[in-house]
Amino acid sequence: MTDQYCDDSNIAGVSFSIHPMSDNFINIITEALNEVDTSKVWMKTDDVTTTVRGKLPHVFDVTKAIFIHAAKTGEHVAFQATYSLGCPGDSSGNAYMAEDKEPLNSAQIKDIKQPVAAKFSLYPLGGGNYMDTIYEQIEAMKKHVTVSPAHYSTRLDGESVAIFNGLEHVFQATVNASSSHTVMTVSISANSPSQK
Amino acid sequence: MTDQYCDDSNIAGVSFSIHPMSDNFINIITEALNEVDTSKVWMKTDDVTTTVRGKLPHVFDVTKAIFIHAAKTGEHVAFQATYSLGCPGDSSGNAYMAEDKEPLNSAQIKDIKQPVAAKFSLYPLGGGNYMDTIYEQIEAMKKHVTVSPAHYSTRLDGESVAIFNGLEHVFQATVNASSSHTVMTVSISANSPSQK
Numbered sequence: 237m238t239d240q241y242c243d244d245s246n247i248a249g250v251s252f253s254i255h256p257m258s259d260n261f262i263n264i265i266t267e268a269l270n271e272v273d274t275s276k277v278w279m280k281t282d283d284v285t286t287t288v289r290g291k292l293p294h295v296f297d298v299t300k301a302i303f304i305h306a307a308k309t310g311e312h313v314a315f316q317a318t319y320s321l322g323c324p325g326d327s328s329g330n331a332y333m334a335e336d337k338e339p340l341n342s343a344q345i346k347d348i349k350q351p352v353a354a355k356f357s358l359y360p361l362g363g364g365n366y367m368d369t370i371y372e373q374i375e376a377m378k379k380h381v382t383v384s385p386a387h388y389s390t391r392l393d394g395e396s397v398a399i400f401n402g403l404e405h406v407f408q409a410t411v412n413a414s415s416s417h418t419v420m421t422v423s424i425s426a427n428s429p430s431q432k
Numbered sequence: 433m434t435d436q437y438c439d440d441s442n443i444a445g446v447s448f449s450i451h452p453m454s455d456n457f458i459n460i461i462t463e464a465l466n467e468v469d470t471s472k473v474w475m476k477t478d479d480v481t482t483t484v485r486g487k488l489p490h491v492f493d494v495t496k497a498i499f500i501h502a503a504k505t506g507e508h509v510a511f512q513a514t515y516s517l518g519c520p521g522d523s524s525g526n527a528y529m530a531e532d533k534e535p536l537n538s539a540q541i542k543d544i545k546q547p548v549a550a551k552f553s554l555y556p557l558g559g560g561n562y563m564d565t566i567y568e569q570i571e572a573m574k575k576h577v578t579v580s581p582a583h584y585s586t587r588l589d590g591e592s593v594a595i596f597n598g599l600e601h602v603f604q605a606t607v608n609a610s611s612s613h614t615v616m617t618v619s620i621s622a623n624s625p626s627q628k
Contacts, residue, residue: 316449
């Protein structure tokens with residue numbers, strides 16, 4: 237389909253933001269960023285969102301690590317992201333496509349326990365026969381996290397690491413099956429005072 | 433196209449969240465909600481997002497008012513939303529489609545000055561010849577706000593009221609032109625310490 241944002245590159249990317257509901261929000265974000273190795277991605281922050289671009293595993297590795305380091309402070313932290321593949325709109329970060337696929341931050345965070353609630357929606361904009369693939373991936377997620385329906389999305393409850401890994405798998409599988417521009421929106425909430 | 437979230441209803445909806453970066457976040461959200469008349473929409477909040485459903489003008493009226501009442505506190509407040517039409521997934525709130533189109537909150541907020549930075553992306557999932565319509569609407573927005581390109585999105589800088597009104601117009605126009613499921617993601621930041 238026609239799409240105003242797309243070209244044919246295979247670079248993945250995300251526009252995301254981290255919101256600590258705390259007077260100390262600047263320190264929480266700054267310290268989380270300092271703890272994360274971002275050397276395999278292109279990254280740029282402005283006053284609305286942060287953009288990360290590179291190979292898909294690194295885009296997920298970096299966003300997962302930034303979120304977990306912010307959330308482990310115990311403050312109420314929200315994470316909002318739109319992951320995208322097949323649609324760069326420009327060439328920023330293309331040089332990072334030469335990096336290998338070894339994630340730089342997963343070893344450091346894999347044992348951090350941080351339960352969260354999340355909602356995600358997948359929008360495969362290129363058409364194609366991808367629904368069975370998505371359902372298989374969501375079914376596979378049920379081994380690791382609690383999956384339930386929500387308005388305009390699918391809800392996940394569980395450990396941060398398992399949820400981010402599940403999101404990466406379902407996004408990668410949709411990209412593989414759909415072949416064209418794929419978008420996934422994610423909202424995650426940690427340490428909410430109104431959590432169940 | 434095939435779509436896992438859709439049926440044929442014409443109800444609009446949004447899944448959104450408000451994030452005040454302040455220790456006082458609960459009061460800011462609670463007081464903003466108290467100032468907004470939500471009687472013409474179906475609304476439900478959980479620990480991740482708030483869902484609002486009803487006629488399109490009321491969905492925008494209510495979210496615009498909640499954001500502006502939270503932002504006028506002067507705290508750094510972020511707003512994240514996914515607006516959707518043509519894709520309810522269920523029938524919650526269908527009773528509210530009998531309401532008239534008169535927005536309940538616009539008079540109260542129309543004179544509140546609150547400059548913000550925003551990014552939005554439109555995803556018309558049903559195909560169709562909508563690009564000219566989107567470009568016309570974005571061109572029309574330039575009379576009221578500053579429009580610039582951003583990664584995976586279009587950036588808007590200006591007054592909150594003008595930005596929300598512009599977003600409502602471009603979303604409505606896309607729905608009219610695209611005829612099927614339309615999704616729009618919006619990130620807005622008010623009173624950011626890192627704003628330009």
